[in-house]
Amino acid sequence: MNDSHPTTTIDVALGERRYPVWIGHNLLADRDRWRAMLRGRHALVISNTTVAPLYLQRVTQGLEGLEWSSFLLDDGESHKSFSNVERALQALADLGATRDACVIALGGGVVGDLAGFSAACWMRGIDFIQMPTTLLAMVDSSVGGKTGVNLPAGKNLVGAFHQPRAVVADIDTLASLPEREYSAGLAEVVKGAAIGDVPFFEWLEEHADALMAHDTALVIEAIARKVRYKAGVVSRDETEQGERALLNWGHTFGHALETAGHYTTLLHGEGVAVGMVLAAKMSERLGMSEAVDRERLQRLLQRLGLPTTVPAGMDPQHLLELMRLDKKNANGQLRLILWRGIGKAEIVGGVDETEVLAVLQAAMPA
Structure with missing residues (x-):
């Protein structure tokens, strides 16, 4: 650079x-x-x-x-x-x-x-x-x-x-920075685009290969676009009473995966990448989104060197128990950040745990 x-x-x-x-x-x-x-x-x-x-x-x-x-x-x-x-x-x-x-x-x-x-x-x-x-x-x-x-x-x-x-x-x-850590950072860039910035998501699809080649101008632009997006959200909701919770897209699943792996199996960004895919699958299961959006997300994450599947050896029931401790939950019920396709995330409360467990079970490697 x-x-x-x-x-x-x-x-x-x-x-x-x-x-x-x-x-x-x-x-x-x-x-x-x-x-x-x-x-x-x-x-x-x-x-x-x-x-x-x-x-x-x-x-x-x-x-x-x-x-x-x-x-x-x-x-x-x-x-x-x-x-x-x-x-x-x-x-x-x-x-x-x-x-x-x-x-x-x-x-x-x-x-x-x-x-x-x-x-x-x-x-x-x-x-x-x-x-x-x-x-x-x-x-x-x-x-x-x-x-x-x-x-x-x-x-x-x-x-x-x-x-x-x-x-x-x-x-x-x-x-x-090791290449794996660099890719982990790109997961959070994708997250910002996936929940609220369709043109940015399309920009990432266009420039994924150049970002992986560490093109300086594009790296700076990617950082700046993500920071501007987050700064806007934080300025409107500093203490996460509403809109800022959307920034946790993929994190409820992802934090559970990180914790289950004792913070050694997955880097944070890798957990978020897999978590976003699981959140997209959850959205599909609830009839909120189409498979085509999740597949597009998976392709972009994979091009950026990120995992999109649950690591082997994890227990779906244990992951669900860890998800119950998420800070977004209210009144003993799961609240997840789900989406209606790229750029359209929302907070969904009262999510049925049996549906979450079914998504986790279906995502386990054979």
């Missing part, structure tokens, strides 16, 4: 509050841009043992003159835990962090979620800046202020809405 493309700036507006999302090259080293977002003299950089050796120095060079320290997680979803939140908070205590301190999240979604949650907890809420280093985090988890940690019972069951001061998406970091 070259750096001939100018930085794209997208504003996330939340009433009178707003923050920038910057997408471009060499942004981690562009301290004149992001350093102005730090209001105090303390900064804690939270990263992981994979990302830190590659990029931590670029960030800490921008903290010259401040009192700062770093806290590193081991890599992987299983480390998004309360025990690591406690360690992050202790790092803030050791730093003497005051209410004008800032947490900087340098990494993927796990780092961003845990860093944001830790910032939300310290002194009842301090600033944090997202510096996503994975495509998945750039297009989804770094924007919108959802933070949280996992429990053995399920993913993201504990968390807080806590918006960042800024999002610094330096696409140079994608050069070190």
